[in-house]
Amino acid sequence: MxxxxxxxxxxxxxxxxxxxxxxxxxxxxxxxxxxxxxxxxxxxxxxxxxxxxxxxxxxxxxxxxxxxxxxxxxxxxxxxxxxxxxxxxxxxxxxxxxxxxxxxxxxxxxxxxxxxxxxxxxxxxxxxxxxxxxxxxxxxxxxxxxxxxxxxxxxxxxxxxxxxxxxxxxxxxxxxxxxxxxxxxxxxxxVSDDLRLYLIETAEKGLDWLRLHAKGRPGHGSMIHDDNAVTALAEAVARVGRHRFPVVLTPTVRTFLEQVSDLLGIEFDPENPEATIAKLGPIASIVGATIRNTANPTRLDAGYKDNVIPGRATATIDCRSLPGQSELLLEQLRQVIGPDIEIEYVHRQPAVETSFDGDLVDAMASALRAEDPGARPVPYMxxxxxxxxxxxxxxxxxxxxxxxxxxxxxxxxxxxxxxxxxxxxxxxxxxxxxxxxxxxxx
CATH class of the missing domain: 3.40.630.10 (Zn peptidases)
Structure with a gap:
């Protein structure tokens, strides 16, 4: 058989x-x-x-x-x-x-x-x-x-x-x-040998990719030229790159910082959240970008010949807005850039935010703790x-x-x-x- x-x-x-x-x-x-x-x-x-x-x-x-x-x-x-x-x-x-x-x-x-x-x-x-x-x-x-x-x-x-x-x-x-x-x-x-935070994403910043356009008068590169699109764009881009938007603590980020501060035994000052974030080690860069709107220049494009001053210059700015702040970010950026630079949206997608509660969150926490008794789930953006x-x-x-x-x-x-x-x-x-x-x- x-x-x-x-x-x-x-x-x-x-x-x-x-x-x-x-x-x-x-x-x-x-x-x-x-x-x-x-x-x-x-x-x-x-x-x-x-x-x-x-x-x-x-x-x-x-x-x-x-x-x-x-x-x-x-x-x-x-x-x-x-x-x-x-x-x-x-x-x-x-x-x-x-x-x-x-x-x-x-x-x-x-x-x-x-x-x-x-x-x-x-x-x-x-x-x-x-x-x-x-x-x-x-x-x-x-x-x-x-x-x-x-x-x-x-x-x-x-x-x-x-x-x-x-x-x-x-x-x-x-x-x-x-x-x-x-x-x-x-x-x-x-946090320690017997305590690990597990960061559950309940929010993410909005995507506001912008293209900046500067216009000027074309001309010969050997001449004195006061209406140079590249110069105007470069100055605007430099201002954007150096600008820091004001701190805004959303409910998700405030909850995260309060819980982390309590677990780490450090003081959380809502007026100076960056002091707390600086103590978070490898995740400081992720969390640090969630307390304000951000705008980073990423690309530049101008001209077609080395000795020709172009009539147009373009830059791409990677902007990320906090929940509900896309319009505010655009207003703030307009003040930084100035009135003579044209702004065009490349991609615009709204921020995401939900609360850290409900049966699904409970199921996440239960599954994590079953495999890691030292798990402490926390929300983050x-x-x-x-x-x-x-x-x-x-x-x-x-x-x-x-x-x-x-x-x-x-x-x-x-x-x-x-x-x-x-x-x-x-x-x-x-x-x-x-x-x-x-x-x-x-």
Whole structure:
């Protein structure tokens, strides 16, 4: 008599490493220009294959050649409940291999880390989600409510070909979604050996990318010239780059600073929050950008020949506004720039903010504490932006929750868009366990 043993499969905590490595080896660089971007098609097809292998039907939606998005729905046990959207983007910012100590698209496993562009932004979370769903499908687990999975294109360039395209053209795929989780939240900040804060993103600043245009009189570069567009623009850009907007403490940021100050045993002075932020080590740069509007010059363009004074000069300013302050930021910036410079919006997306309460937040806290008894979840505001800006347009309550337990000495914020981006393998596996608990209990 011949016995047939049931086929064995790797656990989600083992499989997540291979899935993340596979994704890191797919170049999905997004330059912001379709002509030079790698596109997300290959990565989306990989994700589709991973889901199809375990019986999950997927919907592929392409906004332009190669700019591919994927959406799938996992049915829950209670169809009367609102669905939970779990979203991650497939694109990454470009990487210059000459600046890295490993190849940015090699998916190298070294020193307990997985290295590669996208390791923490955000192919790690994509891999976590796939690993959990694949394990559920193999073992017959059903979540308590529908879970909608979205793997998007173009997040790194504003999402026009990704999340915003889906919301504008295919919003039926998100029918019933009331809450969402995505990137840049749920990561740890070590206070002591037995206490770690886990920062849950409940807010993110608005995106206000502007283009400044200066006009002048064209002329010969050898002449004295008082109406020079380059000079006028350069002076305006310098004023913007040096300007510091006034401090404004939003409810999210005030709550975060109060809780952190209490836990660290330091005094919190609302009139001087920067004194508290300066003591936060690796996360100081993230938090420091959330107490005021910001405007940073990023690009300059003028002229067509070395000895010709151009009639027009252009600069790009990356502005990020606090919730409810987009119009105020524009007014403040106008005063800094002056009346003779034209302002044009390149991208404008509103800030995101929700409260740190409710059953979903309780489920996050419970899952974190089950895997780390020293966990203390706290709300925070992200200084950058995510696809949450698109999904909030559907009335979805958005959080950043991609759980990672990080080494105390890792400068996590510096890895975003930085060289030698990497994710700790044990942190990745921790994230799978937390995500599994959270999704079962949400």
């Amino acid at each position: 011949t016995s047939h043993a049931a086929p064995s499969h790797p656990s989600a905590t083992d499989e997540v490493v291979d899935i993340c490595r596979d994704l890191l080896r797919i170049d999905t660089s997004n330059t912001g220009d379709n002509a030079t971007s790698a596109g997300e098609r290959v990565a989306a097809e990989y994700v589709a294959g991973q889901l199809a292998e375990v019986g999950v039907a997927v919907e592929l939606r392409e906004s332009a050649p190669g700019r591919t998005n994927l959406v799938a729905r996992i049915p829950g046990t209670d169809p009367s409940r609102g669905a939970l959207l779990v979203h991650g983007h497939l694109d990454v910012v470009p990487a210059d291999a000459s600046e890295w100590s490993v190849h940015p698209f090699g998916g190298e496993l070294r020193d307990g880390y997985l290295w590669g562009r996208g390791a923490i932004d955000m192919k790690d979370f994509d891999a976590m989600v796939l690993a959990v769903v694949r394990q559920w499908q193999r073992t017959g687990v059903r979540p308590p409510r529908d879970i909608v999975l979205a793997f998007t294109a173009d997040e790194e360039a504003g999402g026009d070909y990704g999340a915003h395209f889906l919301v504008d053209q295919h919003r039926e795929l998100f029918d019933g979604c009331t809450e969402a989780i995505g990137e840049v939240g749920g990561f740890s900040y070590s 992200l200084s950058g932006g995510t696809d949450a800006k698109a999904f909030q347009r559907l009335g979805i309550r958005c959080f950043g929750f991609a759980p990672l337990r990080l080494p105390a000495d890792l400068n996590f914020s510096a890895l975003f868009h930085g060289i030698d981006e990497r994710v700790p393998v044990d942190g990745l596996q921790f994230g799978v366990r937390v995500l599994d608990r959270f999704l079962r209990g949400s």
